Amino acid sequence: xxxxxxGDLRITNVTKRFGEFxxxxxxxxxxxxxxxxxxxxxxxxxxxxxxxxxxxxxEPTTGEIRLGxxxxxxxxxxxRPVNTVFQSYALFPHLDVFENVAFGLRRRKQREVKGQVDQxxxxxxxxxxxxxxxxxxSGGQQQRVALARALINHPQVxxxxxxxxxxxLKLRRQMQIELKRIQTEVGxxxxxxxxxxxxxxxxxxxxxxxxxxxxxxxxxxxxxYEYPATAFVxxxxxxxxxxxxxxxxxxxxxxxxxxxxxxxxxxxxxxRTQRGPVFLGVRPEKLALVAAGxxxxxxxxxxxxVVTDSSYVGVxxxxxxxxxxxxxxxxxxxxxGDAAQLAVGSEVTAHWNPQHAFLLExxxxxxxxTTPLLDSPDTVVGVxx
Amino acid sequence: MSLLTGVGARPVGAPGSDxxxxxxxxxxxxxxxxLPGAAWLFLFFVVPTIQLxxxxxxxxxxxxxxxxxxxxxxxxxxxxxxxxxxxILRSFSYAAIATVIGIVIGYPLAYAIAQKAGxxxxxxxVCVVAPMFTSFLVRTLAWKTILSDNGWxxxxxxxxxxxxxxxxxxxxxxxxILGLTYNFLPFLVLPLYAxxxxxxxxxxxxxxxxxxxxxxxxxxxTLPLSMPGLVAGTLLFFIPAVGDYINAAxxxxxxxxxxxxxxxxxxxxxxxxxxxxxxxxxxMAIILAIVFAYxxxxxxxxxx
Numbered sequence: 001x002x003x004x005x006x007g008d009l010r011i012t013n014v015t016k017r018f019g020e021f022x023x024x025x026x027x028x029x030x031x032x033x034x035x036x037x038x039x040x041x042x043x044x045x046x047x048x049x050x051x052x053x054x055x056x057x058x059e060p061t062t063g064e065i066r067l068g069x070x071x072x073x074x075x076x077x078x079x080r081p082v083n084t085v086f087q088s089y090a091l092f093p094h095l096d097v098f099e100n101v102a103f104g105l106r107r108r109k110q111r112e113v114k115g116q117v118d119q120x121x122x123x124x125x126x127x128x129x130x131x132x133x134x135x136x137x138s139g140g141q142q143q144r145v146a147l148a149r150a151l152i153n154h155p156q157v158x159x160x161x162x163x164x165x166x167x168x169l170k171l172r173r174q175m176q177i178e179l180k181r182i183q184t185e186v187g188x189x190x191x192x193x194x195x196x197x198x199x200x201x202x203x204x205x206x207x208x209x210x211x212x213x214x215x216x217x218x219x220x221x222x223x224x225y226e227y228p229a230t231a232f233v234x235x236x237x238x239x240x241x242x243x244x245x246x247x248x249x250x251x252x253x254x255x256x257x258x259x260x261x262x263x264x265x266x267x268x269x270x271x272r273t274q275r276g277p278v279f280l281g282v283r284p285e286k287l288a289l290v291a292a293g294x295x296x297x298x299x300x301x302x303x304x305x306v307v308t309d310s311s312y313v314g315v316x317x318x319x320x321x322x323x324x325x326x327x328x329x330x331x332x333x334x335x336x337g338d339a340a341q342l343a344v345g346s347e348v349t350a351h352w353n354p355q356h357a358f359l360l361e362x363x364x365x366x367x368x369x370t371t372p373l374l375d376s377p378d379t380v381v382g383v384x385x
Numbered sequence: 386m387s388l389l390t391g392v393g394a395r396p397v398g399a400p401g402s403d404x405x406x407x408x409x410x411x412x413x414x415x416x417x418x419x420l421p422g423a424a425w426l427f428l429f430f431v432v433p434t435i436q437l438x439x440x441x442x443x444x445x446x447x448x449x450x451x452x453x454x455x456x457x458x459x460x461x462x463x464x465x466x467x468x469x470x471x472x473i474l475r476s477f478s479y480a481a482i483a484t485v486i487g488i489v490i491g492y493p494l495a496y497a498i499a500q501k502a503g504x505x506x507x508x509x510x511v512c513v514v515a516p517m518f519t520s521f522l523v524r525t526l527a528w529k530t531i532l533s534d535n536g537w538x539x540x541x542x543x544x545x546x547x548x549x550x551x552x553x554x555x556x557x558x559x560x561x562i563l564g565l566t567y568n569f570l571p572f573l574v575l576p577l578y579a580x581x582x583x584x585x586x587x588x589x590x591x592x593x594x595x596x597x598x599x600x601x602x603x604x605x606x607t608l609p610l611s612m613p614g615l616v617a618g619t620l621l622f623f624i625p626a627v628g629d630y631i632n633a634a635x636x637x638x639x640x641x642x643x644x645x646x647x648x649x650x651x652x653x654x655x656x657x658x659x660x661x662x663x664x665x666x667x668x669m670a671i672i673l674a675i676v677f678a679y680x681x682x683x684x685x686x687x688x689x
Binding site for chain 2: 076078083090149271
């Protein structure tokens with residue numbers, strides 16, 4: 001907004017070690033200017049360290065970070081056109097809301113502080129709160145002060161470190177929408193670190209799934225969800241039924257897979273590998289159940305099993321189906337209003353459209369990976385929408 | 386004021402309780418708990434203070450053997466000022482200089498222990514307090530030895546030319562100020578440490594993220610947030626330093642006497658208790674005025 005040059009954030013071969021521990025391992029990443037980019041991963045995966053290196057709060061052990069044409073790898077935090085919304089908000093307790101928001105402007109000797117601060121407080125819907133102390137605000141209000149305090153500087157990149165982590169579910173939803181609105185409005189690059197897959201998917205236009213200091217997959221949320229690159233991603237982003245099998249190469253447009261004495265086919269375009277040990281993956285909501293012996297739609301593939309658990313969650317019914325070899329598959333049947341409930345103990349056939357399956361590489365010796373414990377409903381709502 | 390916190394005895398009555406007796410007891414309990422301390426203060430602070438106030442108004446022409454007559458001699462005060470104003474001024478200037486030096490030494494020390502020392506924190510704290518394990522007098526006598534004309538320090542300073550061939554350290558104002566700084570430093574460092582230890586390092590990171598250089602961060606974030614500790618520490622340092630006479634007596638000469646030395650001699654050698662009492666009261670009044678002005682200015686009531 002302030003600088004006309006293109007401001008892509010480029011992280012190149014960055015490694016960060018803390019003693020023996022490698023937090024970020026040879027990471028290379030480009031965040032285009034104006035993107036809403038999410039770094040998604042479990043705690044300890046290196047996502048916060050990555051963010052802190054962009055902010056200048058940690059120095060990379062090796063590698064380079066560029067913002068547009070500028071090498072910012074070794075710049076001090078206060079020399080970077082980058083601002084952070086901290087997980088703890090880190091509001092200054094001795095300053096009121098107005099002075100918290102004005103802090104960055106005053107440090108850069110900007111004029112017309114008052115007008116800018118008032119405008120920014122309006123943007124985050126905190127007009128009239130200027131005289132309050134941070135301690136007098138609710139969590140959601142503090143969060144918005146933290147956002148205003150960072151945004152008012154018109155940084156080239158805004159870094160958000162789990163900014164919604166401390167809020168309750170309802171407020172979090174509200175702030176997700178709010179953040180997305182503000183990002184569209186101001187057009188600043190947002191890099192958002194979160195462990196909440198739903199938050200990443202609903203807000204970001206690009207998601208990078210991190211694991212053990214590396215990026216497992218990067219892409220649009222739908223791309224990643226529909227065609228995960230690794231077993232980790234398949235299970236971290238939503239739920240998956242992963243069956244261990246052996247791929248036997250391509251035939252026509254399909255890759256043939258043998259698993260548990262059955263043969264399956266997966267479109268080659270949805271296969272990460274063509275030969276050797278593989279996972280055959282199907283999302284629970286892509287599986288459908290029919291009573292054993294009933295007709296399966298043409299072209300579908302199937303496994304037989306017994307319903308071992310069924311829980312009705314309103315929008316869907318979640319089943320566990322035990323296959324002949326003992327693995328329990330998760331199946332989410334949408335509540336269309338016409339499907340009969342299947343009782344526990346029913347013999348069923350679980351079937352799927354091969355176009356919805358995917359094939360991933362598997363380390364030899366790894367067995368089936370499923371999510372035998374049905375997850376909390378909020379996960380399900382997120383992936384279903 | 387944070388130092389002289391009174392006990393806010395707020396009786397808590399259980400609403401709607403019919404056990405009136407128990408409620409009564411509960412109401413009296415805070416006062417009961419207050420009693421030993423209050424009695425102690427009354428006997429050993431209030432009574433002597435009144436006695437001292439009375440003494441300051443006695444007829445100065447009396448003597449210890451003949452006794453003193455109460456003549457409401459308010460002129461004792463101007464007389465005392467006329468007699469001891471150089472020492473009064475010296476007391477405040479020495480104590481002020483010592484406090485400034487104390488802050489210069491003590492603030493970085495407290496900051497380092499609180500924020501940077503890691504697992505050495507407790508050991509360093511013990512080091513700060515360790516001198517207190519020996520008596521005030523012994524510590525000051527030790528400085529007398531260190532600073533003495535035949536000591537290695539003076540010899541070394543003479544050798545490198547920082548001190549003239551007949552230059553000395555002992556019996557100079559510098560020695561007195563150094564002694565004051567040394568003796569009261571822990572009282573400054575400990576409250577400062579307590580408030581810097583609570584300082585959230587993430588706030589310093591946030592200030593850096595918001596374009597504040599380390600220097601700006603210090604003045605805009607670290608210093609204001611450590612203000613309660615700094616105010617408490619400087620008061621704990623300054624007040625006893627103003628009234629101190631041991632450092633001046635052991636490390637100074639007759640030209641470095643402080644008001645404490647005059648009070649001491651008025652009571653113990655010159656036999657002029659009314660003058661000593663008047664000086665004590667003056668000292669108390671000036672200190673109270675300074676403390677109020679200081680606490681007001683630094684606005685700690687708001688921060689604490």
